Amino acid sequence: MEWTMSAKFTKARMILLSLLVMFLWGSLFAFVKWDMLELGISSKSNPFDTILFAGIRFLISGLLLSVFVLLFKRKENPIKAVFLSKKSILAVVAVGVVGFALHYSLTYLGLETIDSGKASLIKQAGVLIFVCFSFLFFKEDKFHWGKIVAAVLGAASIVVTNLDSFSFSFSYESLYLVGASFCTVIANVAFKKLSGGASPIAITAFAMFFGGVLLTVLGFSCGGRVSPLTGESVAIFAFIVLATIVSYGLWYSIVYQFELSKLFIIKMAEPLFATLVSVLIPSLHAKLGYELLIAFVLVAAAVYISNARFHKKEEKEELAYESHDRQSGN
Numbered sequence: 001m002e003w004t005m006s007a008k009f010t011k012a013r014m015i016l017l018s019l020l021v022m023f024l025w026g027s028l029f030a031f032v033k034w035d036m037l038e039l040g041i042s043s044k045s046n047p048f049d050t051i052l053f054a055g056i057r058f059l060i061s062g063l064l065l066s067v068f069v070l071l072f073k074r075k076e077n078p079i080k081a082v083f084l085s086k087k088s089i090l091a092v093v094a095v096g097v098v099g100f101a102l103h104y105s106l107t108y109l110g111l112e113t114i115d116s117g118k119a120s121l122i123k124q125a126g127v128l129i130f131v132c133f134s135f136l137f138f139k140e141d142k143f144h145w146g147k148i149v150a151a152v153l154g155a156a157s158i159v160v161t162n163l164d165s166f167s168f169s170f171s172y173e174s175l176y177l178v179g180a181s182f183c184t185v186i187a188n189v190a191f192k193k194l195s196g197g198a199s200p201i202a203i204t205a206f207a208m209f210f211g212g213v214l215l216t217v218l219g220f221s222c223g224g225r226v227s228p229l230t231g232e233s234v235a236i237f238a239f240i241v242l243a244t245i246v247s248y249g250l251w252y253s254i255v256y257q258f259e260l261s262k263l264f265i266i267k268m269a270e271p272l273f274a275t276l277v278s279v280l281i282p283s284l285h286a287k288l289g290y291e292l293l294i295a296f297v298l299v300a301a302a303v304y305i306s307n308a309r310f311h312k313k314e315e316k317e318e319l320a321y322e323s324h325d326r327q328s329g330n
Contacts, residue, residue: 026273099187100211
């Protein structure tokens with residue numbers, strides 16, 4: 001049984017929804033740091049406190065998203081569609097282990113020990129490399145100069161955003177974020193190759209829950225603890241859970257249909273939104289400068305160039321792929 005969407009994503013809709021996901025992920029970058037400050041969680045005192053916090057986030061988010069899938073997607077029989085297919089099971093395991101458990105273990109450990117600006121720059125390393133070599137993984141992901149130009153513009157936007165954050169040292173903590181960046185790429189490639197005809201939102205829900213279980217068990221069994229909650233920390237955490245559910249539910253539904261290289265170029269807007277939202281949270285002591293405006297212009301140019309059709313050949317290839325995609329039910 002193949003999963004089909006009631007309304008296909010158009011390219012314009014894909015770009016807008018992807019930017020919404022980047023806004024949510026960027027805001028999560030700021031809100032997670034804020035909640036960790038409120039709860040007194042520090043990887044310097046006990047790194048497993050941080051991992052436990054990440055585990056609770058994805059355990060609850062994955063559970064709620066799974067309940068949503070089971071209640072509102074019953075006609076698609078999501079459990080049967082996912083767990084009666086070896087490829088779909090592998091997608092759940094790969095995304096759960098690499099995309100959630102390993103990715104966020106590394107991210108949360110690096111998030112506190114490295115300046116946020118530098119962290120957001122390092123986390124795009126794997127994405128930039130994939131954009132340039134995506135054609136090696138997916139035959140429909142054609143190589144053309146526009147993607148390279150877009151990748152350069154995206155990288156420039158991140159550099160501009162973080163002009164005040166640079167130091168030229170490279171610590172072992174930086175490796176956490178480099179590793180997390182490649183986890184993002186691996187998880188997305190695995191999802192796209194293994195999801196088959198199963199519902200992408202169902203795979204996302206089960207993978208998120210599985211990853212949350214792994215993180216929670218690891219964090220708690222290794223001595224991780226979370227301080228007693230306050231009213232403010234609960235409110236922040238509620239937003240974190242809601243934004244996690246919406247952003248990942250949307251993201252993997254979009255990944256299911258579109259070229260990863262183009263989506264990853266849009267992903268370069270994530271640090272911009274993180275900076276923008278951080279400015280609005282006094283506890284984070286972030287500042288807003290002219291660099292952000294320049295960075296937004298660069299990202300907008302990157303998104304346009306990566307999605308524009310400059311040659312008739314490119315247009316014919318893309319239309320042929322979209323036609324094949326519709327006929328196959330993807």
